[in-house]
Amino acid sequence: MNEITNTRMNPSIDQFLSIWNWEIPVYLFLGGIVAGMMIISGYFLFKGRTKDVECSCYKIPFVSLIFLTAGMIALFLDLEHKAYVWRVYTTFKIKSPMSWGSWILLLIYPVLFLNILIRIPKFLSNKFPFLEDLSTKINSHPVAVRNIGIASMISGALLGIYTGVLLSSLGARPLWNSSTLWILFLLSGLSTAAAFIHLIAKSRYESHLLAKADNVFLSLELIVLILFLIGLLTSTQVHIDAAKLLLNGSYAPAFWVFVVGLGIIIPLIIQIMAVSNKIPHTPIAPIMVIVGGLILRFVIVYAGQVSHWFNAQLLK
Template sequence: MTSSDFDQFRPERPPRRKGKGRGRGRRGADDLMVPHVEVEHLDSRGYYGHPVVKPPPWEEEVAAYLVLGGVAGGSGLLAAGAQLTGRSVLRRNARLAGLGAAGAGALALVADLGRPERFLHMMRTFKVTSPMSVGSWILMGYSGLIGVAAAGEVDRMLGDRLPLGPLRPMLRALEGPAGLGAAVFGAPLAAYTAVLLGDTAMPTWNAMHRDLPFVFVSSASLAAGGLALVTTPAVEAGPARNLAVLGVIGDVAAMRFLESRMDPVAAEPLHHGKPGTLMRVAERLAVIGGVGALVSGGREGRVRRALAAVSGAALVAASACTRFGVFYAGIDSASDPRYTIEPQKRRLAARRAAGITDDSITG
């Protein structure tokens, strides 16, 4: 008879009856079988007290990638707006911020994968049903386009001293279209990680899959606007200020709406422990940063400039806390079987109450 690591969780077998007969072997086989357990008969302790789902082996690098992807996507949109309205300083700062965030996010993703070639392997195919595959191509497309736009900015900053030679006229011609192309990839880059989390079996992430993209897009808007407030003078920071304020309103409203549509048990990890602390800090920083961004508008001055920088830093920190809080909440929800079993039992009861009793779920 073979053994495994799971034998320690197997219930003790009743003692065998002495004697011979054909039924002896049958009873021995039945003793080794685990009885069928239906969802409504499970309690919150799960199966032998162990978690029902296994959390993904993701570390803080993935949470950092969630933050940086939002900053990159929002900065790409802000840079395109500055390009179309003739704000050269804001355009330059947003392009450089977008490239820096995308590059740092790619490094965080590669660090989580363990070996750089694993990221290259993801680029060999394109699978529209896989958020990871689609997201990898979105990241590559955005990085390439924002890289071309940022290269033009760096070349101007250095007085046309980059060793481009005959490629400089080509860069000048491609810079504008590349900046607008990066904006096309910016919104998907900010939102696809929400789809990636919601596509998993983690109870809290899965319960928020319908509304989490709106939270992440709003979070990206306030982060990109906040970063631009830190780096850009007030005379050109008007669009960044507006984007940041709209992001704050959207972030707070979308998060409240998201929680109202979640199962109350699945939403609990968002309010307890480290995730709960991060989410509360995120909301307070977002409100403080949004108010500060509004007050800092107007004529340039040292006080207003300092207020804009502090407000922008608070907004970036709020976005980071939101995404780290959501990340940790999903991981924590996998450790307790209650977060999986109780929402399942309620969904099962709701289907049966609606008269659905003949499908593979309720049958």
């Protein structure tokens, strides 16, 4: 028998770590969906398929800008020493994923603005007519549009990868200590982005195309999720305990029902039937994917904080 008592009761630290609440999962979700949107819209710009997929190329960059800003507001709300936030941009720490992320977020904005410039939303061009001139200049050079597509894909991929690396670099939390977490978050970002475009695109062709893409992303996400769990279950006892939090522990209901069941498998089945023209497209499936993606971030962030190295000490 091993009994450990501790006189420390620091708020948000003991008994279980709870330093990150709703703001961080929301930020990671919004960062992920923006990353997915940028990769998808960048790909279509690069391929010159702007006429086929107008929503992806012209509307999505503006939506991404709003989502990214909302995500950054959530991140800002989480900071405890808000007045000092500018300190992030006075240095670059090569070993700190958060420092990388802060600078990547700064890179995303100009790329999104360039993306928006390809076709200016009407309310903006009415207020700022000079933007139309810029837009005309960019569109007169197809290479420039392609390069914006490439920049969008690269910066989107960096953002999506960063959201996973941010957590996996924190080795003190066994659940996050996996090298597959960034792939999982990147694929989840792509699947939620594809689901969002599927949901709002007016063109049936585009909606159908994105549903097909979403099926691929969801299938890959499911595979990576399984690999993520296998990686933990074949590691040390603390990692096995961390995996058990999701498999049969306190986070299992949310994980199995909302992330795996309603977030991946059921919408995948619905969308496979829809793209095979067995049933009509329904907004239910993409909504389930988006909500599932959000709950995935909540489950990973909350369960990760509960997972702890001290479990190993108890098991000695």
